Amino acid sequence: MTDKPGTPAVRTMRTRSMKPPTLVAPVLLALVMLSACGADETDPVPAPVILDGPSIRSDPDSARHVKYYEALAAIDPEIRDDNPDWAWDRGRDQCTSIKGSADDAKLLELAEKRFATPDHPDGFGLAKNKLIMKAVRQYVCPEL
Structure with a gap:
């Protein structure tokens, strides 16, 4: 490049045409294919899943609640805590x-x-854990 006297040298940068990355085409193809994978509105609603065996009830009758909390309090009052739901x-x-x-x-x-x-971050020890397990089996899930 020759500079004319008295004019600053201006360099022009040749820009290369940018080609899209080679991954764009496969990604676009995958998106197009996935967009066709929709559920038809006429598909039947799936039947609910019913598990075999006894279930673990979410809410016991009040007598079982009371007996469970009494059993935990008898083992150690701190196990029961101030929050019965816990x-x-x-x-x-x-x-x-x-x-x-x-x-x-x-x-x-x-x-x-x-x-x-x-106050007992490592639990209550083996003897009390056995009693806790007994109370759980007896009052929370006696059907198991």
């Missing part, structure tokens, strides 16, 4: 584990974790 929810979680496992050592370990409190 204890009931932990019991239901334990029932789900009971339903899925016959390993008593694992169930006791889960009870230790589930029923831990701020």
Whole structure:
């Protein structure tokens, strides 16, 4: 490039035409194909799934609630806490584990974790965990 005397040198940059990345075409093709995969409005509504075996009831009758809380308070008043829903929810979680496992050592370990409190962050110990498990089985999910 030659500069004329008295004029500043201006360099022109040659721009290369930008080609779209090679992934654009496959992505666009996939989007077009997926947009065609919709459910027809005439599809039947699927039937509800019914599980075999006893279920874990969400709300017990009041007598079972009271007996469960009394059992926990007899083991250790702190287990029950000031929130009865907390204890009931932990019991239901334990029932789900009971339903899925016959390993008593694992169930006791889960009870230790589930029923831990701020003053007992590591649980209440093996003896109390066994009593908690007994109360859960007797009052929260006796059908299991």
